[in-house]
Amino acid sequence: MATPYPFSAIVGQPEMKRALLLAAVDPGIGGVLVLGDRGTGKSTAVRALAALLPPVRAVEGCAYRCEPSAERMCVDCRSRAASGRLRTQQVPVPVVDLPLGATEDRVVGALDLERALSQGVKAFEPGLLARAHRGFLYVDEVNLLEDHLVDLLLDVAASGENVVEREGLSVRHPARFVLVGSGNPEEGELRPQLLDRFGLAVEVTTPREIALRVEVVRQRDAFERDPDGFTRTWRRQDAELRRRVAAAQRRLASVQVDDAALERAAQLCLLLGTDGLRGELVLVRAARALAAFEGDATVKDAHLRQLAPSALRHRLRRNPLDDAGSGARVERAVAEVFGS
Secondary structure, three states, X not given: OOOOOOHHHOOOOHHHHHHHHHHHHOHHHOOEEEEEOOOOOHHHHHHHHHHXXXXXXXXXXXXXXXXXXXXXXXXXXXXXXXXXXXXXXXXXXXXXXXXXXXXXXXXXXXXXXXXXXXXXXOOEEEOHHHHOOOOEEEEEOHHHOOHXXXXXXXXHHHHOEEEEEEOOEEEEEEOOOXXXXXXOHHHOOOOHHHHHHOOEEEEEOOOOOHHHHHHHHXXXXXXXXXXXXXXXXXXXXXHHHHHHHHHHHHHHHHOEOOHHHHHHHHHHHHHHOOOOOHHHHHHHHHHHHHHHHOOOOEOOHHHHHHHHHHHHHHHOOOOOOOOOOHHHHHXXXXXXXXXX
């Protein structure tokens, strides 16, 4: 197994790194969309984050790594719990790649043909959604994903459950994951329904400063020449980030969001004309996760200001009378609501 690049060693791209960390603190934020130039570290960051995160407790022997609590377990695990045979173990957080050319059976799961032919038994072979449960499902070039797979992801993302009814099988299992998509906007746009499902959207660009470009190349070259040694060099920084994420997860439920913060979020979304209330919900939830990560007891204006572009830029309608990009429109609205 290849050694993942240390998350702490990623140079630049602060908005992308912050969004991924917050999605780890609170998966309910709704996933992260990373749009930008090729070769800017999008895939590297996702895989580095998974290696950074603390392991999770899961039911031993479960194909879905069920969390050992009755309301979130699959049928088999609930049966084991009822008979007192439930054992748990620590497992790493999974990161599963969803290839653009994947078949529907590969994604949702299908009949296990080997067991059907050799034993005459109808058994379910879990797919990528099962493997991604309680982890990250990563789709590179998500804007090129086929429509039928987009529909599948939308259904499962909304329900947190994968239902398979085919070939005489009737299976449902938990499938809660952080959806992370990356792509280059020049190669095609996302369907609005999928775009709206991403909690945070960040933009990454090729560095323009000589010093920053040199530092990126220097770090990457050092990693490729000695992956193990380079990882050891950054072990302490990654361990500190892991500790902060775990502490934020424990602290999250106690972070308070007062009426003033809610009103600020609502004012901002009204000024920008976002459809529905998903913008406010994501902005407030992400701000709570940021407050927890930074050790604050309440959500402050500073948290909302930092996350407004990530939470709202992809929810704006096109304005033919405004040549500014969505990011610039959000920044203007933030200055108006919070003051410059």
